[in-house]
Amino acid sequence: MKAVAQAHSRLGMVLWLLGMAAFLASTFYPTDLASYASGEGASRAPETAHFTERYARYVNPVLQVALPVLLRDKVGMVELLKVAITTTLATEVLKRALNNVHVMGTRLGQRPNPYPGRPMRDFDDGNFNMPSGHSSMASCGAYFISRRYGWKWALIVVPIMLLTMFARFSLDKHTVSAVIAGTLLGILATALFTTAYRKPAPRSDDVA
Numbered sequence: 001m002k003a004v005a006q007a008h009s010r011l012g013m014v015l016w017l018l019g020m021a022a023f024l025a026s027t028f029y030p031t032d033l034a035s036y037a038s039g040e041g042a043s044r045a046p047e048t049a050h051f052t053e054r055y056a057r058y059v060n061p062v063l064q065v066a067l068p069v070l071l072r073d074k075v076g077m078v079e080l081l082k083v084a085i086t087t088t089l090a091t092e093v094l095k096r097a098l099n100n101v102h103v104m105g106t107r108l109g110q111r112p113n114p115y116p117g118r119p120m121r122d123f124d125d126g127n128f129n130m131p132s133g134h135s136s137m138a139s140c141g142a143y144f145i146s147r148r149y150g151w152k153w154a155l156i157v158v159p160i161m162l163l164t165m166f167a168r169f170s171l172d173k174h175t176v177s178a179v180i181a182g183t184l185l186g187i188l189a190t191a192l193f194t195t196a197y198r199k200p201a202p203r204s205d206d207v208a
Contacts, residue, residue, distance in 0.1 A: 002203065007028060012191070013076065014149035015082050016188060016191055016193070019108060019184055019187060019191075020188060021186050022180075022184055023181055023184040023188060024182040024184055026180040026184065027094075027098070027108070027130060027131065027175050027177070027181045028103055029177060030103050030104065030106040030108055030130070030175065030177050031168075031175035031176045031177045031178070036199070044080075044170070045167070045170035045171045045172075046078040046170065048163065048166075048167075049163075049166060049167040049170040049171055050167075050171070052160075052163040052164060052166070052167040053168075053171060054161055055168045056163055056164075057134060057138060057163070057164045058102060059156070059160045060137070060138050060140075060141030060145070060157050060160050060161065060164075062136060063141065063145055063153075063157065064080060064140070064141040064144050064145055064154070065080065067145060067148075067149055068080055068148075071149075071197070073148075075175070075195070075197075075198060076148055076149075076197060077192055079116045079144075079148070079195065080144065082192075083140060083144055083190045083192075083193050083194060084140075085138065086189045086192065086193070087136055087140045087185070087186050087189040087190065089134045090136075090185055090189055091131060091136045091137075091185060091186075092133070092180065094108070094130065094131055094185070095129075095130065095131070095133070095190050098131075099127055099128055099129075099130075103175055103195035106202055107128050108129065108130040108167070108178075109127045109128055110126065110127070110129055111127070111128075111129040111173065111174060111175070112174075112175060113115045113172070113178040114173040115156050125128040129174055130175075130177070130181060131178050131182035131185050132165075132168050132169075132173070132176045132178045132179045132181070132182030132183075133176040133182060133185075134164055134168050134173070134174075135161075135164060135165050135168055135174070135178075135179045135180075135181075135182030135183045135186065136182040136183065136185045136186035136189075137186060138160060138161040138164035138165070138185070138186065139161050139182070139183040139185075139186035139187050139190075140187070140189065140190045141157060141160075141186075142154070142158050142160065142161040142186075142187075143177070143186065143187045143191065143194065144148065144188040144190050144194050146158070147190070147191075147194045147195075147196065148194055148195070148196065148197050149197050150197075161183070165179045165180075165183055196202070
């Protein structure tokens with residue numbers, strides 16, 4: 001058993017390091033913003049993206065909070081608090097640290113123009129593109145719920161995560177690289193603190 005646990009621990013560390021490498025790659029290989037100029041902007045987004053932005057994206061955060069409360073999972077509540085703080089801080093700090101960083105002629109903080117043909121200065125949300133906060137929250141919720149309460153939950157939360165990523169890109173809220181970076185960041189931060197849920201053993205007076 002000890003050898004199996006050590007093997008799982010090593011595998012987890014390898015996967016986390018690979019995830020970090022993927023996060024760094026997606027962060028510093030930015031989407032070419034010029035490629036958005038010939039598109040139709042946010043008007044091309046399907047209704048699915050609008051529905052997700054308005055409603056569906058809240059499913060993961062709600063479940064992430066509701067499950068520990070309904071199950072009276074005190075350990076899960078503590079882990080959730082650590083995950084929420086870490087993911088939020090990491091996302092917000094990186095947004096500001098990377099906002100004015102230029103890579104290959106692209107400013108990482110520059111969001112796509114939602115309406116090509118109009119100057120970006122007409123819009124208030126032209127900064128803090130990298131990483132996507134909505135994506136990091138969606139993936140944080142998806143990984144926490146699946147890891148803590150069973151991978152059967154992935155049938156619900158992973159599609160919501162993917163739809164959230166799709167909506168942020170389709171609505172020109174973030175570049176593709178920012179969406180991928182945000183998703184990986186949420187998973188990596190959550191992996192640091194989340195353990196599998198174990199039902200508490202029945203007390204002796206309950207058995208009697």
